[in-house]
Amino acid sequence: MLKRTLLAAALIGFTGVAIADGHGEKPHANPWSNFSLDNTLQSMPAGDATRGQSLHSQMMCNSCHGENGESPSRNYASINGQPAEYTVKMMLDYRDGRRWEDYKQANIMVKLAQALDDQQIADLAAFYAQGSTQAWGYTKPLDQDMHNKVDHLVRKGDFGRMITPCASCHGAKGEGNEIAPALAGQVPEYFVRTMQAYKDGARHNDVNEGMSQFTHDLTDAEIEALAEYYASLNKQ
Structure with a gap:
């Protein structure tokens, strides 16, 4: 307050x-x-x-x-x-x-x-x-199997689920590119909320519903693991 x-x-x-206070009138x-x-x-x-x-x-x-x-x-x-x-x-x-x-x-x-x-x-x-940041300081280490799975999603995507590699828009090190945000060093809880909002259809400001499509088939465990993966990276 x-x-x-x-x-x-x-x-x-x-x-x-x-x-x-209150919701106010939503612009159109x-x-x-x-x-x-x-x-x-x-x-x-x-x-x-x-x-x-x-x-x-x-x-x-x-x-x-x-x-x-x-x-x-x-x-x-x-x-x-x-x-x-x-x-x-x-x-x-x-x-x-x-x-x-x-x-x-x-x-x-x-x-x-x-x-x-x-x-x-x-x-x-x-x-x-113009800023840069270190990795988020309170990350949870991923076990090797989950790390390998998430690393593959980031670099290669998942053709079977039509999931484009995260790196194709967000950069190989999560540094971001133009309208694609930097993910390296991002607060993991914020990352999870954002991905769930896209997945659930609550957020739809993405151009051509790109993120909504990519998050649809991700499991909650994969989203949480991606959050920790990116939080542990340094922005460049």
Whole structure:
């Protein structure tokens, strides 16, 4: 409650917009197509990492995501080292209503995104993109059989289940690429929640439902193992 109060006060002082309690009215944004997303990203202003660092502090992003975007908590995502295009897309998805899978948890992010203009979003994205992080510090070691299975999913996928290799979009070391987020060093609990949201159909801001299709046939054990696998990697 204190964190929400402080965050609301910061928003009032910075933008003149207060965070209201409750669900609010969901914006109606069209789903992304490859064409519309590409055009939108190209039309965004160039980001400034120095301004982004100031915004990170002023908007109290650090209260959840850490001093430099490396989450100190199992409850929130690490966002340092993320490709700028990915961060821009996520903020636009929150702002425009494409990402609305769990409003109770996402309330703050929705209101924050709605309080930012395109330049501020680009600045934050530039700040996070310049960062790097070490592996998440509280990973659970996988047994050899599960490690081999997950490593195969990451590098080779599973042709029988039509699962594309994770590395084909997210990089061989989980470093991310454009709108595909970095997974290395990600908080495992956040990774699991995200994958389950795609799998259950609660989250559908992925272009062409790519992630929804790939997660559909993954078992819960595989998702949890993937979370630990990526959490143990260093972002590059």
